[in-house]
Amino acid sequence: MAFAQAADGARLYFRLDGGADKPALVLLNSIGCDLGLYDAAAPLLLADFRLLRLDTRGHGASDAPSGDYSLDLLAGDVLAAMDAAGIEKAAVVGTSLGGMIAMELALKAPERLTGLVLACTSAAMDAAAWQTRIDTVRSQGLAAIxxxxxxxxxSEDFRSLHPEQVETVRAGLLATSAEGYAACGAAIRDMDLLERLPAVTTPTLVIGGTKDVSTPFEGHGDRIAAAIPGAATALLDAAHLPxxxxxxxxxxxVRAFLGADPAERAANDTLFEAGLKxxxxxxxxxxxxxxxxxxxxFTADYQAMITRYAWNEIWGRPGLDHKTRRLLVLAICASLARWEEFRLHVRAGLEQGGFTQDELKEVLMQTAIYAGVPAANTAFTEAASVIAELGL
Known part of the structure; x- marks a missing residue:
C-alpha cells in the first residue's frame, strides 16, 4: 500500500495506475466514499491517463485526525499525494466534496493543474443543514444518516436495478470513520468558494446529473459554470455519483474534455464564443x-458544432444581414415542413424585432407559390399560433 504524508503528519492512502507516459489524472472522492468511487470508470480512462486516486482524509485507508477539516487542508493533502507519486502537474476530477477540494486546489496551486472536471458538486451549501448532519454523525454514528x-x-431506478452496487457503497459508508466524515462535513459547511471562482484560470468542465437531488445542476453546477471563465458543461443521466x-x-x-489538444480547444472555444454571440x-x-x-x-459535441459552424461560420458571414437570413430560414423550414425549427425562428424573430408580422406574411405568401399551398397553409397556422402565444 502506498501512503503520502500530509503537512500535519497524517497518512494519506493513494493508488497509482497506468503508464508513466500518459498525462496524469487525479480522481477525488465524494464524502462518504473512498477511491473505489471510480472503480467502474477507471478502466475506461486508463487508455488516455495515468490515474492517481487517493482516499480523502477521514475516509478509507487514510488517517482520520480529530477536529474540523478545511478545504485548504484537504487541497494540501492532494498536493502531498501528487508529490509522493512524483506528479508535477495533473488534471483533477472531483465528485461532490472532491469537486469542492478541486476548486480550492485550482485557486491554491493553479500551476499544478492542467484541467478541472467538477462533477455533481457545489460552491455554496446550506451551512445549518450541514451542522445538523455533523452533530448527528458525531452523536449517533453514520448508521443514523x-x-x-x-x-x-x-436514483430510484438505479437502486432498484443494481442493489449490489448500492450495498457496496453502503458498506463503505458505514466503515468510514464517523469523526472523519464529520470533519469533512465541516469543510463543506465552512467553504467559501463561489465569490472566488472568477479567479480560476484552469480549463474547467462542470458535470451535472439530471437526477441529482443533492446538488442539482440548477442552483449548484450552473452557478459554478457561470462563475468560472470559459467553463464548459455536460449533463449526465445519473444522480449524485455518476x-x-x-x-x-x-x-x-472526461476524455472528450481533457483529451483535446489545448491549442485546438482554445481555437474551438474562440469559434464557439463567436457563434454564441x-x-x-x-x-x-x-x-x-x-x-x-x-x-x-451525448449531445454536447453536436451543440458545440452547430454553434461554431452554423452560428459563427454561416450566420456570421457578412454577405447577408440577420433579417434576410431569418426570413430565408422561415421559407426553407416551411418548404421542408421543419415545424419545430419554424416555430422557434418565428418566435425569436418577433420577440427580438428581427422582422415584422407583415414581413413574415410576405415570406409565407412567397412560399405558397414556390413550395405549395399546403406548406404555406400549415406555416400560416403555426405562425398564427406563435403570434397568439406571444399576445401580439
Missing amino acids: AEMALGRFF SIEAPAAFAGA NRRKVLGDAWVDKSLAKRTA
Whole structure:
C-alpha cells in the first residue's frame, strides 16, 4: 500500500495506475466514499491517463485526525499525494466534496493543474443543514444518516436495478470513520468558494446529473459554470455519483474534455464564443441558456458544432444581414415542413424585432407559390399560433 504524508503528519492512502507516459489524472472522492468511487470508470480512462486516486482524509485507508477539516487542508493533502507519486502537474476530477477540494486546489496551486472536471458538486451549501448532519454523525454514528445519504447518492431506478452496487457503497459508508466524515462535513459547511471562482484560470468542465437531488445542476453546477471563465458543461443521466451510475458516459465526458489538444480547444472555444454571440442575437438569451443547460455528454459535441459552424461560420458571414437570413430560414423550414425549427425562428424573430408580422406574411405568401399551398397553409397556422402565444 502506498501512503503520502500530509503537512500535519497524517497518512494519506493513494493508488497509482497506468503508464508513466500518459498525462496524469487525479480522481477525488465524494464524502462518504473512498477511491473505489471510480472503480467502474477507471478502466475506461486508463487508455488516455495515468490515474492517481487517493482516499480523502477521514475516509478509507487514510488517517482520520480529530477536529474540523478545511478545504485548504484537504487541497494540501492532494498536493502531498501528487508529490509522493512524483506528479508535477495533473488534471483533477472531483465528485461532490472532491469537486469542492478541486476548486480550492485550482485557486491554491493553479500551476499544478492542467484541467478541472467538477462533477455533481457545489460552491455554496446550506451551512445549518450541514451542522445538523455533523452533530448527528458525531452523536449517533453514520448508521443514523446512511439511508438518507444513499437516497441522495443514487436514483430510484438505479437502486432498484443494481442493489449490489448500492450495498457496496453502503458498506463503505458505514466503515468510514464517523469523526472523519464529520470533519469533512465541516469543510463543506465552512467553504467559501463561489465569490472566488472568477479567479480560476484552469480549463474547467462542470458535470451535472439530471437526477441529482443533492446538488442539482440548477442552483449548484450552473452557478459554478457561470462563475468560472470559459467553463464548459455536460449533463449526465445519473444522480449524485455518476462515475458509478453512468460510468461510460462519465468517462466519455472526461476524455472528450481533457483529451483535446489545448491549442485546438482554445481555437474551438474562440469559434464557439463567436457563434454564441450570434445565436444569442437571433434566438435570445433565455432560449440559448435553456438549450445549453440541457446539454448532455451525448449531445454536447453536436451543440458545440452547430454553434461554431452554423452560428459563427454561416450566420456570421457578412454577405447577408440577420433579417434576410431569418426570413430565408422561415421559407426553407416551411418548404421542408421543419415545424419545430419554424416555430422557434418565428418566435425569436418577433420577440427580438428581427422582422415584422407583415414581413413574415410576405415570406409565407412567397412560399405558397414556390413550395405549395399546403406548406404555406400549415406555416400560416403555426405562425398564427406563435403570434397568439406571444399576445401580439
